[in-house]
Amino acid sequence: MEELVNIFIKGVFIENMIFAYFLGMCSYLAVSKTVETGVGLGAAVIFVLGITVPINYLLENYLLSEGALAWLGESYATIDLSFLSLIMFIAVVASMVQLVEMLVEKFSPQLYSSLGIFLPLIAVNCSILGGALFMQERQYSTIVEATSFALGSGVGWFLAIVGIAAIREKIRYSNVPAPLRGLGITFIITGLMGIGFMCFMGISI
Amino acid sequence: MKSTLFSKKNRKLLSDPLGDQNPITIQVLGICSALAITVQLQQALVMSMSVVFVMVCANMIISALRNVIPSRIRIIVQLVVVSSLVVFVDQVLQAFLPDVQEKLSVFIGLIVSNCIIMGRLEAFALGNTLWPSFLDAIGNAVGYGWILLAVAFFRELFGSGKLFGYQVFPDGWYEAGGGFYLNNNLMILPPMALIVVGVIIWVQRSRKSFPDELLEEN
Numbered sequence: 001m002e003e004l005v006n007i008f009i010k011g012v013f014i015e016n017m018i019f020a021y022f023l024g025m026c027s028y029l030a031v032s033k034t035v036e037t038g039v040g041l042g043a044a045v046i047f048v049l050g051i052t053v054p055i056n057y058l059l060e061n062y063l064l065s066e067g068a069l070a071w072l073g074e075s076y077a078t079i080d081l082s083f084l085s086l087i088m089f090i091a092v093v094a095s096m097v098q099l100v101e102m103l104v105e106k107f108s109p110q111l112y113s114s115l116g117i118f119l120p121l122i123a124v125n126c127s128i129l130g131g132a133l134f135m136q137e138r139q140y141s142t143i144v145e146a147t148s149f150a151l152g153s154g155v156g157w158f159l160a161i162v163g164i165a166a167i168r169e170k171i172r173y174s175n176v177p178a179p180l181r182g183l184g185i186t187f188i189i190t191g192l193m194g195i196g197f198m199c200f201m202g203i204s205i
Numbered sequence: 206m207k208s209t210l211f212s213k214k215n216r217k218l219l220s221d222p223l224g225d226q227n228p229i230t231i232q233v234l235g236i237c238s239a240l241a242i243t244v245q246l247q248q249a250l251v252m253s254m255s256v257v258f259v260m261v262c263a264n265m266i267i268s269a270l271r272n273v274i275p276s277r278i279r280i281i282v283q284l285v286v287v288s289s290l291v292v293f294v295d296q297v298l299q300a301f302l303p304d305v306q307e308k309l310s311v312f313i314g315l316i317v318s319n320c321i322i323m324g325r326l327e328a329f330a331l332g333n334t335l336w337p338s339f340l341d342a343i344g345n346a347v348g349y350g351w352i353l354l355a356v357a358f359f360r361e362l363f364g365s366g367k368l369f370g371y372q373v374f375p376d377g378w379y380e381a382g383g384g385f386y387l388n389n390n391l392m393i394l395p396p397m398a399l400i401v402v403g404v405i406i407w408v409q410r411s412r413k414s415f416p417d418e419l420l421e422e423n
Contacts, residue, residue: 020395025236026320083296086314087288094284123280126237126318133311178420179410180403183233187403194396 004148007140011152014201017127018160019194024127028161029186038165041122042158046151048122049131052096053150056089056132057143064088089132097123127157164190218340222348225416228321229352230406235321240356240398242312246369249357251298251305253350255313257343259290260322264342267330274331283326288317321349356401364392 017023024045031041062068066080101119105112122128131150140146167189176185228234235256242248266286267274274282295313298306306313316322325345330338361367366374366388378384391397410420 022240022395022398023237023315025240026234029233029236083292086292086295086317087285090284090288090317094281124318124320124323126315129318130237130311130315133314137311177407179415180407181420183230184403184406184410187399187406191396191399191403194399195394198394198396 004145007145007148008152008155009203011149011154012156012159013197014203015153016156016160016194016197017130017153018157018190019197021130023130024125024157027122027125028157028164028190029183032161032165032168032186035162035165035169038161039158042161044119044122045125045127045157046154048093048097048100048119048128049150049154049157050147051100052093052128053131053135054143054147055092055096057135057140057146059088059092060085060136085136086133089136090129093128093132094123097128127153160190160193163193167193215337215340218337219344222341222344223351224348227348227352227409228324228345229349229402230409232324234324235319235349236402237315237319240402241395242309243353243357243360243398243401244364244393245361245367246354246357248305248308249353251302252309252312253346253353255291255294255298256316256319256321256349257346259287259294259316260325260346261339261342262290263287263322264325264330264338265335267326268333268335268338271331271333279327279331280323283323284317287322287326291316321345352402352405355405356398359401360392360397363389364397 015021018025018028027041031037060068062071064081064085066082067077068081069076069079097119101112104119131153134153135146135149138149140149164186168186171185171189180188222228225231229236242252263283263286267283270282291314294316295306298309298313325341329341333341358368361369362373366372366379366386374386376382378386380387409415
C-alpha cells in the first residue's frame with residue numbers, strides 16, 4: 001500500500017508529466033485559455049490514462065516482452081516481440097479513445113457533453129503514449145502499481161493544466177509586452193511553475 | 206499547368222516553416238518531444254535528424270497514397286505509416302548509437318504522437334503531390350530542428366560549459382583553476398527549456414518585420 005501511494009505521489013509532483021517531461025504540451029498550451037476547458041481536458045486525460053496504461057501493461061507482460069508468451073507453451077518462451085510495442089501501444093490508445101468516446105456518449109450523455117469534445121484530442125496527446133512507454137521502461141511489478149502510476153501522472157497533468165489556465169485567466173488583465181503575449185508568456189510561466197514543482201524533489205513516503 | 210521544381214511557391218514551402226510559420230514557435234506543434242532532449246546538442250541533433258527522416262518519408266508515402274486512402278480511416282493509416290518509420294529509426298539508433306538511444310529513451314517513440322508530423326500529413330500531404338510534400342516536410346522538420354538545436358546550444362553552453370561534449374570555457378575560468386566562473390546548473394533542469402523557448406519566441410516576435418497579424422492577445 002505504501003509503495004502504491006509513493007508511486008502515485010511521485011507521478012503527481014516529482015515526475016510530473018508537464019514539468020519534468022513536457023508530455024502533452026501541445027494540448028496543454030492550446031486548451032488552457034480558461035479554467036473550465038482545462039478541467040475538462042484534464043479529467044479526460046486522467047480517465048484515458050487510467051484505462052490505457054493497465055491495458056498496455058497486460059499487453060506488455062503477456063504478449064510483447066521477452067518470455068511473455070511462455071503461457072502459450074515451452075516453445076514460445078524465448079520469443080521477444082518488444083520491437084512491436086510502439087505500434088501496439090499507439091493502436092491501443094487510438095482505439096480505446098474511440099471506444100471510450102462511444103461508451104460515454106451512450107451511457108452518460110451528461111459526461112459526454114462536458115468531456116466529449118476533448119476525447120478526440122486525447123489520441124494525439126503525447127502524455128498518453130508517454131505514460132505507456134514510461135510504464136514499459138520502468139517495469140512496474142504489478143498491474144496495480146502501473147495503474148497507480150497512470151492515475152498519478154494523470155492527476156499531475158490535471159493540476160498543471162488547471163493551474164496554468166487559472167494564471168492565464170488572470171494575466172489577461174496585465175500589460176505583457178506585445179511580442180510576448182500568448183505563447184511566449186505561457187512558456188515562461190510554465191517554466192516558473194516547473195521550478196516551483198521542483199521543490200517536491202526527493203519527497204518519498 | 207506545370208510549375209518548375211524550384212518555383213517561387215515551392216521555395217516558399219521550404220522557407221516559411223523556418224521563420225514566420227515555424228512549427229514550434231508559431232504553430233505550437235510538436236513541443237512535447239522537443240524540450241526534454243535539449244540538455245545536450247548531440248541528443249538534440251540525433252532527435253532532429255530522426256524527425257527529418259520520419260517526416261520526409263511519411264509525408265511522401267502519404268502523398269503517394271493519398272488517392273487510395275479512404276478518408277474515414279486516414280488517421281489510422283497515418284499512425285501506422287509513422288509508427289513503422291519510428292520503429293525503424295529506433296532500431297537503427299539502437300544498433301549504431303546505443304548510448305544516445307539510451308538517453309533519448311521514450312522520446313524517440315514519442316515521435317509517433319508528435320503533432321507536427323500528424324498535422325502536416327493531415328493538412329498538406331493528403332492534398333498535394335509528391336514534390337511539394339517533400340519540400341513541406343523538409344521545411345517543417347528543419348524548422349523544428351533549428352529551434353531544438355538553438356535551445357540545446359544555450360542549455361549545453363551555459364549549463365555545462367560544453368558544446369557537443371567539448372569544453373568551451375578554459376579551465377582557468379573555473380574556480381578550481383583560480384577563476385570566477387560557475388556553470389549555471391539551473392540550465393540543465395527541465396524548467397529552463399521552457400524559459401529558453403519562451404525567450405526565443407519573444408525575440409522572434411520582436412523583429413520589426415514580424416507580421417502583426419500573427420501577434421496574439423493574452
